[in-house]
Amino acid sequence: MTALLFLLLAPLFSGSVKWLKARLTHRQGASPLLEYRNLAKLLSKAWVRPGLSTPVFLLGPTLALLGALAAALFLPLLPGLSFAGDFLVALYLLNLGRFFQMLAALDTGSAFGAQGSYREGLVTILAEPGTLMALGAAALAGEGLGLAGLPVLGPENALVLLLVLASLAVALLAEGARMPVDDPTTHLELTMVHEAQLLDHGGPLLALYELAASVKMLFYAGLMALLLPGPKVLVFMGVVLAWALALGYLETFGVKLRYLRLPDFLSYNTLFGVLALLGAIWKL
């Protein structure tokens, strides 16, 4: 259920961010709904098969989207599947998509694709431990180690959950390949992380990849919504709106970090994760 909601919402989310960025730079901006038509157009187009490519080239976009959607299935915003340890399966499903996305980038024999591929791997190494520790801390503070039993923010667990929220916010920027980790609008292949992996994917394959990137961001927004008090779906809408605004401002006024400076930024994620876990262990 949640997966379907995310699939419907994903184009609107990325469209709104683009619209806001245009307005902030005094351009008129295309309607946020244009993304839907853009996707429909991409899906109906033919795609380009690079001469060297193998079936892995198609598995990349397929599993990137399905992995992200399957991860969304475990979010109990709407009725779905829930069990102890479901957040671990969800994060590893994102990894499943990432594995094939990185391979698909190498599949073309392109130097740029390979660059994007190992940069993506580097971001994962930096971001994953903190995210999993933060989610583990939230699960420990709640009941039954599942997403359905996550606690909501209150005075008794404010410290741990605020740290978890901070860690998830950094993770969203890293996972969604947004500034300051990556620049989604860059025009120079040498600086790309996410886009460099998609250089040779066109038509429906590009559509799947773009959907996957937005669904991943919505997944992290959904995780944050679970930790906030209030009716789940409404809170989720609020979180998504807040993220659209935040991304719009961040990407208009912020700059992308130099690639070698990434560890400085993403180590905050690890720090928040460790602190949150320690807080959960000592029940602060």
Add this chain to the structure above:
Amino acid sequence: MSEGVMVSALALVGASLVGLRAWGSGGYALLLGLGGATLVQAGGGMWYGDGSAAGVFLHLLGLLTMALASYVPEYLGHHPKEAPVYAFLVPLFLLAMVGVAQAPPGLPFLFFWEGMALLGYLLVALEGPKAQAGARAFFLASRLSGAGLYLAFLGQGHLGPDWIWAGLLVGFGVKAALFPFHLWLPRAHPVAISPVSALLSGAMTKLGLYGLFQAQTWFGPPPVWVGFALVLLGLFGAVYALVRGLAEEDLKGALAYSSVENLGLMLAALGGYFLTGKVLFLGAFFLHQVGHALFKGLLFLGSGALSERQVSRLGGLWHRMPLLGGLVLLGMAVGAGLPPGAVFAAEWLLYQGFLFAPGLLPLGVGALALVGALALYFYVRLFGLAFLGAPRGNVALHLGPGMRFGLLVLAVILVGLSLFPQEFLRPLGQGLYPSWALWVLLALAFGLYRWLDPRPSRSYGTWDCGFQPLTPRMQPNALGFSEPALRLFPFLRLKVGERPELDEPLERVYQGVGEGFGWATRLVQALQSGSLHFYLLLQLLTLVVVMGVVLL
């Protein structure tokens, strides 16, 4: 010992005798297959009957043996000169491993243990002059392991549990590549021929784990520090091995480092079990063993088809042999810990074990996540550079029907274990995530793939930025791909340049220990002056001292 194990032991003896004369015959393959099948049956009976650790080991050994039965005769056809010796020794090596898993503690156990070490050494050393360094490392490690075990077995009843368990930790830890005793493994395993590497990494290392697990029934429960040592060294060793493996240019060498990583996680699971007694850890411990044996066996046997093992000289192998590419991709995806693989199921149990554990143990989750992310990077590098992209050199590929069948056997069993991991965990009474949800995902992925593939497309060259055309040399090489990740870890330094150099401080520590040992032996050597007068003086002094001790 059960009847099934007896039958398989006889079949293995028969196979080794037949192998000496007729290694290429169907009879050899049949006897080896019979030995494997009966081991699978007997081991499975023991595991599903009363959840015995020996059962798990015999089960996985049997599975590997069945794959080898069809793989080995054809593989040895490419090495006709050494073939009879290999065909003779491999079944004996299998027999020694069966013996270790079945022998009672004490001298019979040590007999089979040393026999296994000796046969393993011979199998590595047979590969010729370029394997000598690896074989020597294997031999030294076996001696260290033996020393630890003699301390434990002979000291039983005389020494306290701390000493006994220190001996066991070294004795079995060396075989299971416990950090920092793991250095021998990536030197010795990859230089052997591929079927032997598969047996060493897939099966023999598991006997170290089996020994540590059984030791609690032989020697009583371990002291608390043993559990902590296993968790800390296991997790750190897993991270260390993956980072070091990222700097490895040899395909089989990298696979050996991945074995150290997987064994580190299994050791951490065992340590967690010692500390908390939770079944979650036990489930992770056993499931990971079988999963690792299957996927590592598949990858080592698959790499046996290649004439070139330097990743930087491979590339584009998928086009030449899609079947090999698909099977290796399966093995590497499982090895990277991706759902719904068996290794993922084991790691999932381990994560939960750590989260439920008391004290600071939940911090282990961070180490596990780092291992997961590094393993992703590690296997993308190996598969992407060797099997995808443009070919970078001429590589000969040999994969006949027999070898192909052996690979398929392992792949089918691996898929089965990945789809139904909870069946394997039944004897422990340990539940798992609802794995049907992951099958649905795979079915949907298959459907989406079948929808995309026939959609209109046109073939075109890879995007080259509009400048000069791409050449295969523009793809990153094996070290270039991992250099950004290596920057992050202080225990390894890679100097890039025309000739990249790798600096591993741990290796220097070992060199220092070796030099210190040499210095100490040279001191003792001074006694062996060769002068008769000096020896007579020494004898007199000894006599005086002994008389003094006795009389006073």
